[in-house]
Amino acid sequence: xxxxAAKLSFxxxxxxxxxxxxxxxxxxxxxxxxxxxxxxxxGITAIxxxxxxxxxxxxxxxxxxxxxxxxxxxxxxxxxxxxxxxYGAVPLAIMAVLAFSTPNFxxxxxxxxxxxxxxxxxxxxxxxxxxxxxxxxxxSSDPKERTSASSFKFIGAYLAGLIVSFAxxxxxxxxxxxxxxxxxxxxxxxxxxxxxAVIFFIITFLSTKERVKPxxxxxxxVSSDLKDLMKNDAWLMLFAVTILFILFVCIRISVTTxxxxxxxGEQDVTLFSKTHHFSFETLASWFNGIGQAFSLIGVILIPxxxxxxxxxxxxxxxxxxxxxxxxxxxxxKPDQVILMFAFQIVGSVTGGPISxxxxxxxxxxxxxxxxxxxxxxxxxxxxxxxxxxxxxWALGAAIVGLLLGIFxxxxxxxxxxxxxxxxxxxxxxxxxxxxxxxxxxxxxYKLDEPLVLKIxxxxxxxxxxxxxx
Numbered sequence: 120x121x122x123x124a125a126k127l128s129f130x131x132x133x134x135x136x137x138x139x140x141x142x143x144x145x146x147x148x149x150x151x152x153x154x155x156x157x158x159x160x161x162g163i164t165a166i167x168x169x170x171x172x173x174x175x176x177x178x179x180x181x182x183x184x185x186x187x188x189x190x191x192x193x194x195x196x197x198x199x200x201x202x203x204x205x206y207g208a209v210p211l212a213i214m215a216v217l218a219f220s221t222p223n224f225x226x227x228x229x230x231x232x233x234x235x236x237x238x239x240x241x242x243x244x245x246x247x248x249x250x251x252x253x254x255x256x257x258x259s260s261d262p263k264e265r266t267s268a269s270s271f272k273f274i275g276a277y278l279a280g281l282i283v284s285f286a287x288x289x290x291x292x293x294x295x296x297x298x299x300x301x302x303x304x305x306x307x308x309x310x311x312x313x314x315x316a317v318i319f320f321i322i323t324f325l326s327t328k329e330r331v332k333p334x335x336x337x338x339x340x341v342s343s344d345l346k347d348l349m350k351n352d353a354w355l356m357l358f359a360v361t362i363l364f365i366l367f368v369c370i371r372i373s374v375t376t377x378x379x380x381x382x383x384g385e386q387d388v389t390l391f392s393k394t395h396h397f398s399f400e401t402l403a404s405w406f407n408g409i410g411q412a413f414s415l416i417g418v419i420l421i422p423x424x425x426x427x428x429x430x431x432x433x434x435x436x437x438x439x440x441x442x443x444x445x446x447x448x449x450x451x452k453p454d455q456v457i458l459m460f461a462f463q464i465v466g467s468v469t470g471g472p473i474s475x476x477x478x479x480x481x482x483x484x485x486x487x488x489x490x491x492x493x494x495x496x497x498x499x500x501x502x503x504x505x506x507x508x509x510x511x512w513a514l515g516a517a518i519v520g521l522l523l524g525i526f527x528x529x530x531x532x533x534x535x536x537x538x539x540x541x542x543x544x545x546x547x548x549x550x551x552x553x554x555x556x557x558x559x560x561x562x563x564y565k566l567d568e569p570l571v572l573k574i575x576x577x578x579x580x581x582x583x584x585x586x587x588x
Contacts, residue, residue: 127259132268134326135258136275138204138251141319143279144312145215145244148287150369151407154516155376158523158530160300161221163230165528169520171234176513179241180506186249187500198329200250200257207247208320212313214240219309221302247320249505256482256500257331260579262571266430266479270418273475277415283312284407288376288400299400300531347492353566354484354500358507360564361477363557364438365511366518367550368470371445373519374545379403381534382542383453402456406463413464414471429568430476430483435561441470442554449547478504483571490574519545 157168193199218240222232255272259265287308288299295304348354380399387394397405417437428436444466451458485500526541528534534542 126261127264127268131258131326131328132271134323135254135268136271136273137319137326138254138275138323139272140275140279141208141316141323142244142248142251143276144283144316144319145211145240147280147283147411148219148309148312150372150512151284152287152376154373154519155380156219156305157233158377158528159380160302160305161229161233163226163233164524165520165530166524167230167520168233169517169523171230171237172520173513173517175234175238175241176509176516178238179245180509180513182242183245183249183506183509186245187253187505190250190253197324198257200254200329201324201327203250204247204254204320205324207243208317211240211243211247212317214243215313215316216306216309220306245505251323252478252505253500254327254329255478256485257329258327260331260486260575260582262479262483262486262575265482266476269475269479269482272478273418273472274415276474277411277418277471280411281408281415284411285404287312288404292400347488348500350491351484351488351500353487353564354481354504356560356564357477357480357484358504359560360434360557361504361507362511362514363553363560364473364477365508366515366553367438367442367445367557369512369515370519370545370550370553371547373516374523374542375407376403377523377528378542378546379406382539383456383459386454386456388456397456406460409460410463410467410471413467417468417471418475420472430480431561431564431567434473434476434480435558437469437473437476438554438558441466441473442551444469445554446547446551449543451543480566483566483574486571486574486578487566490578518549 153172154165154168157163157171158165161168163171190199190203193202195202197205214236218233218236220236222229224232255265255268258268290308290311291301291304292299293304294307295301298304379402383399383402385396385398386402387396389395444462447462448459451462481500481504488500522541522545523538526535526538528538528541
């Protein structure tokens, strides 16, 4: 294999995975607990919180494109993307702690504080995470090696998700003096996660290398890069699929803690002929944690399954099974905890790997664009792709906050029948709509394995001809 397509070492792939291990220590807290934090701890309404999260993520998604194009034009002795990981880690950690802190302000002051700190938190997250994600497209030109590296990335992601899912709510309760709604507990918890993330980001910076260089010698303009992206039909389809898949995941995840607190509540569960009493914090933590654990198992199987069936078919099959498991929650009653966990396990094994396969497919669309145009803009492809996840999360959080308000949700009180029905629907039927549309769009995606390999070979031949290492 040539230099840019060389087999990546286990240690480099592991080091790359540490970057998502760091990122998801922040992201998982946002996805699982941010809405709960704002409504039940920070003290603003569900509609205000959902609107704020939605607006900030849309603005952040637009900003992402600028970060990607800037990174594409960055030239340092460490490469284009790695310096952002090194220099952005500490500011990101600081903003994370501030975003999960509760000031002693009135309602208006709190809302303003939430907007400022969360906007800044997401800004710094983009500054670090977009270059980190773009790094996948330049550490090797071999699609199989990138798929393998992507699996390490998502192993790191799910390990972090596992840690946050099992620990964050209970840590906040512990440091909050036995109350998961004590602001001090959440602040201390985030300090611990933030310091850990900085260490992991440094490991990623030190252990990775950028290898793939653009073939084109001339500098491309911003307008030409954007035109190339808009003409990349494979990328456009993948962009839409990602938004819909994130909606499928986000609506359910954003409401999970509320679902267990207000719909499921405390439960006596019989395991192996012995009855145990569980608080909602324990049930929610174990539900999220088990989901992450079995998602990780699914991610480990990515290279085998994607190689066996092809990436497009793998995503389709996995998503269909995950949708069936999600839909089952509409029929479950509060005391059917065992069945909830059973469907969570199957749905996580199948749904967990989808993001990893999709991100590997984005690297293929970057190659596809270079193959067609002769220009490469890896950072733009990935930043614009991350924009799709931000849009999905923005819409998901806004939908959940809006629906909770419409159904009549009031924090820390017993909920009415409309809220209970809404919690069930957001855990089941509403996500399925997004998943179904994603599958329909994916049917028309044309970058199958034979075409991807053809593109790889032709691009490598061009590099050899032009002497690009």
